[in-house]
Amino acid sequence: MNSALALLVVPIAYTLYKRHLENARQYPLPPGPKKLPIVENLFHVPRGGYLWLDYAEMCRRYESNIIHLSALGNSIIILNSAKAVSDLLDKRSSIYSSRPATVMLGELMGWGAAFIFRPNDEFWKAQRKIMNQAMPPTDPKRFHAQQISSTHDLLRVLPHSDDVMKSLQTWAAVFIMDVTYGIQGEEAKPYLPTVMAALESMSVAGTPGAFYVDQIPILKYVPEWFLGADFKRKAREWAKLRVEMTESAFNVTKERVAKGIATPSLTSVALEQMDPNQDIAQQEELIKTASVTAYGGGSDTTVAALGAGILALLMHPEVQAKAHAELDKVLGPGDLPTFSDEPSLPYISAIVKEALRENPITPLAFPHQLTQDDIYEGYFLPKDSIIMPNVWSILHNEEEYPEPHLFNPSRFLDADGKLNPDIKDPASAVFGFGRRICPGRHIALASLWIAIASILACYTIEPDLDEDGNPIPPKAEWYSGPTLFNHPLAFKCRFVPRSKDVEASLGISLS
Template identity: 40%
Template sequence: MWDLNLLASLSATLCIAFLWLRRRRQSPYYALPLPPGPKPLPILGNILQMPTRSEAQVYDKWGREHGSSLIHLNIAGTPMIVINSAETANDLLERRSLIYSGRPSTVMAFELMGWHWHLAALPYGEEFRTGRRLFHREFNPQASLRFRPLQLDVTHDLLRRLVVSPDQYSEHIIHMAGTSIISVAYGMKVKPHDDPYIAAAELANRSLVAALSPGSFYVDYLPFLRYVPEWMPGAGFKAKAREWRGHTENVLNMPYDKAKKDYLDGTSTVSFVSQCLEALSASSGDKKDIASEEHAIKAAAASMFNAGVETTASIIKSAILAMLRNPEVQAKAQKELDEVIGHGNLPDFSHENVLPYVGAVVKEVMRWGAILPLGLPHLVTEEDAYNGYRIPANSIVVSNIWAMLHDENVYPNPSAFDPERFLSSDGQLDPTVPDPALALFGFGRRICPGRYMGLASIWITIASLLAAFDIEKAVDIDGSYIEPSDECIPGIVACPVPFKASIKPRSPAALAAVSATARA
């Protein structure tokens, strides 16, 4: 005798399968092929072929082998589309941003470790739009100008630290980036050494980078593993997530709680949090709306804090690496600085438009370093087609920023560090050469909302370093140059592996200019 429950289950399953197939066949893109890519295995797809190092370069290689700006990968049943050209990224992520602005959920980082509140992780919806609105209000091009005196002070503090202990340049750069963002986001002063907020951010960033490194945790590819008990063999990732979740909560709550207390006590300085709380106190919403808005303020500030420190620090470290590898570029930039502002003087933001070669150096640092080689993934919410290929709904869409910034059709001889590629024949910045920042800061509705602040900080730091210091390769005890590595630390942010550098004041006049900033 047939089991009626079994028959009912089979019937329901067949109906669902029939409706799914019917819907697929009704799609105008049903007959189109998927973009090319490496041949997948049954069930697992391409999961065993996924690179764990130099991912951007591998994806670029696969795209070249298949002659396509798009490649398709099957990650245990989840479709993934990699975009290898800026033109294709603009066509899809900019012009079709309505359906390409989703964000895939990463089980390890966003669910188990609790990063779900991060602006970069939020799905495209009301909560995301609220965070973007807060950012735009406080960090649009005009509003960002009020933070420039602070950015200049923080840069001068970095210069003074480098005079005292240049061998600790990496720690000083992280301190500079952290100080700038904590001050802007929360209005708080940072301790000269061992600051608890910067330490909390470093721990949180380190764990997040580890969690998001490709291939690190199979739970991201096989989400059902999230239900495995922590005590079972192979479930060590759950204990790790529990430990790392504490770092996530610290970076979300610690600085915000202090900034809110200062605001309520009337001792706060102008910052993102204080301005947002001031606007919130003047609003007339109900308690639920006010609580939701305050959570958005807290999450937006922590998103800025988390995202800004490592990216800014990595770009400045890339600039130092580029200068010691390319002394002729450094000399040209210093010559321009000496001619325009005078040797022994330091630049300020008013000099940006009269230092085109320095501007070209900054652009080339961002292109050459490509510190976000794969950006942050998007999610396409509807089935789409492009250049004769079908793009399935709910595909993870990855922008290969490294490939875009190393496209020889756009940037000839891309492996060379050559700022002059951004200059026209009259020595001015050439507006026809694509600005690397356009790719580096993201696409469409997911573009980095703090980009104006970030670009200003990067420019003034690099220009000031060039004006104040000679940056050269370090030497060992035998007097031989120590060659820096070409490797980057694996992760979302491609930070150069630690390298030694000689950083010395260019002259007594340069040293005097740096020292004078302490009394300014």
Template identity: 35%
Template sequence: MASPTTIALGAVFCAVIVRLLLQRGSQRRKLLPPGPPPLPIIGNAHQIPTVQEWKTYCKWADDYNAHKLLYFRNFGQSFLVINDLATAQEIFERRSTKYSDRSDMVMTFDLMEMTWNFGFKRYGDEWREQRKMFSIAHHPNAVHQHYEVQTRACGELIRALLHTPDEFEDHIAFFSGQVILNIVYGYRAKDRHDPFVELSELAQSLLNETNHQLYPVELFPVLKHYPRWLPGADFLVPWKHVDKARSVNAALVNEPFNRAVEDMSKDGTDPSFVQEHLQRLEEVTDPSAKKRLKTVVQQTAAVQYFAGADTVSTALSGFILAMSLYPEVQKKAQAELDSVLRGSRLPNFTDKEDLPYIGAVLKETMRWNPVTPLGIPHRSSEDDMVDGYLIPKDTIVFGNTWKILHDPKLYGEDFMVFNPERFLPKDGAAMPPDPVVACFGYGRRICPGRHFAMNNLFIVMSSILATFNIAKALDANGKEIEPGLEFSTGTVSKPEPFKARVEARSEQARKLALLEA
């Protein structure tokens, strides 16, 4: 039996260890970035917003002097929001080896079975292989091969707007969907209600619904094993939503791909990403390698199909909204188009360099209401010190794109105004950063389809402005209806439904559009 002295020494030793651990924890807490004070155990769980989170983070940045780094906790999980462009570039680009990983997205990745989407995959060999295949297909030197498809689809969009202008949202969504379906699968969608167009939209909607909720299973992944037939299971995991998402994701990955494989044996099939890569696989002799690579092709195709349409249509909806609110911007853009096109044709991709104001309108559209206000979260792979602050390992890190692109130090005090001229050269004035630096992500996680997306936006915006006047809708008494400036919550933030008048600028513009379309 231990002597009283031994017991006393043991107790003192334990007390010293506990004190040192507490001191170390206290010292670490003092090094954390500013943010709302946490409560014991739950942290800031009671304060974390579920609607337009980026705006709450902007308010917290002011409240807690967190204009660069904002820190908070949800139970045991650390979160960091970067509110400053220079800091975002430092963390995501210059320190990309520490911040290129993704968090364990239990709902999205495990339960909804989006393991095919490399945008959500952990940093590693699978991610590299899939991203490389995607990047080569959408490299700046390769995207010109899509001009014909984009121009043809844009012509169809213009013709549809001439016939049913009130349905502009549907026409824009169809343009975005049909372009990506043709380029990736060689499939020509028939109309707005084509099953493959609607399938992608449904998958995006389910993901958006998931990402603006915080489910208990995200904080405590072990709960995914909780039997779904026990009481409370639907609170821990929304099983009906999960089951539907699984079914939709499986269809999204398999159905258009299988259709493309079938069409390869038919004459007159349009060239596509799937066709090109499957033909290359014919040279692979190892059956197991061939099977694995076919899966990589199938999954990479699905990522393009999933991500390529919704973001473009959302940006174009924001563009229509802006044009209805800022007629003076529209007139300047049309004057530039008229000086280049001289009323003899619609714009094409060779006109880009001659249309700097249109380019500025495109940039301002991306800045004014960024499509992905918080992007997709990164994860820190080790402890790090940034500006004297500790970023703990496994912290979930967001770039607050909305705040960065509304920073008065970068874009002026009129940052809420749609003003393309901020992106035009002025004598002696420094140009603000191109919104592309923030709205398409950073570093190794930057969106590899950004060049393709920007081309889609250019051809549609310039063609619409060359053909149409956009104005506020009128009520039954002929008075203008003020559109609301409300945007949805989710990974992709869309303008809430609004009305606008889309009318041909002239009979000549109508005839020209019908002729070229």
């Protein structure tokens, strides 16, 4: 099959390669691995787990924070520093804000219209408008009541959980289901298995280099039964998950809006604001796509970030001790934190920042696409290049964050114990860049803050016990398969109540 594929792609690859050479005569491409005849860097593109580490090592090897690879005519540019990302994705956002087309994820699985993967076109702008109207950053208090209520539900579950990550998935998914569709509590849970499976398939298929069909689009015409075409079977199965995730909750909300019984949500508000003089079916499709994108983007990322935070706290009891001391100064016995306490709890805010920094949710940001030829620092950047910001490298820069391998929330505090505005906030890199920055980032940050503050107010996070009652030394293990999302593997720990007042506050018995 490899020989047949080579015969198919040689003419295309050679033509595209010649075009790049002609355009680059005046300025060189950024440094990178030596390009082989025909296939160029096809075999240099990382395809395993921890791609961000592979690209970071590649940048060190070529002593450059911007490197170039190409594979069968696809130009790939890695940005390995905050400066390069800011200079291009922020300051030149008019030509760096599109998304590359993906065959596996976009065409075969059908996610191409979703806001997060959509090119920078009118359909994308319309989806962003819907999200900004439903989740305006200027109104951060809009979802505070729901965030506090769902967090209290989580507090009641955690002491009895034998799978922390699964409990967090349920917590985040139920909250986002409420915000996005107005489907609340127990009613939301039947939707979760499909949603989790769909998000996992999306994260795998969206990983650059995970499937050869994205480098060799003609492979999409290979029949499913053909040797080596198992990606077609996966795409078919994963497309079914997308359809179910997109349609089921939307149809429930649409029906409730028609009956006048819908709970306010992104979907219900958008449906109620439709223009009756415009194409209704087209407007509904736009709302449906925006809603499923908001749901998917909000649930999986929040779980990964909070899971990373809890795991870090488990590994660092000294950090918990400092957090408990701060909380005890601000809260009375049995009191649970609210958002009004945030200014008085800088160390809690520092823990959130450090959790985002140490293990960023998307260590490689979703790829951007360059829409015209550009020149940067003497290098030629070809039109249609896939631009990949290495968020992990940005947040592990030793000049910005000394000893970046250490979990140290105090790095964000000044000598007086207040948040230091001179230290770069990891949120500036974690939630995207330029015009593609996540519109719901303020909701995600608020959810993380209230969850971590509440968990630490109620509990000490301690290692699990073996059958003899001895603590099991905790280990931090992370998913290592090809994926865009960075998340810890399932782990166990104990949430030990700090006082009897916790039981009274939550209205439960933990004994």
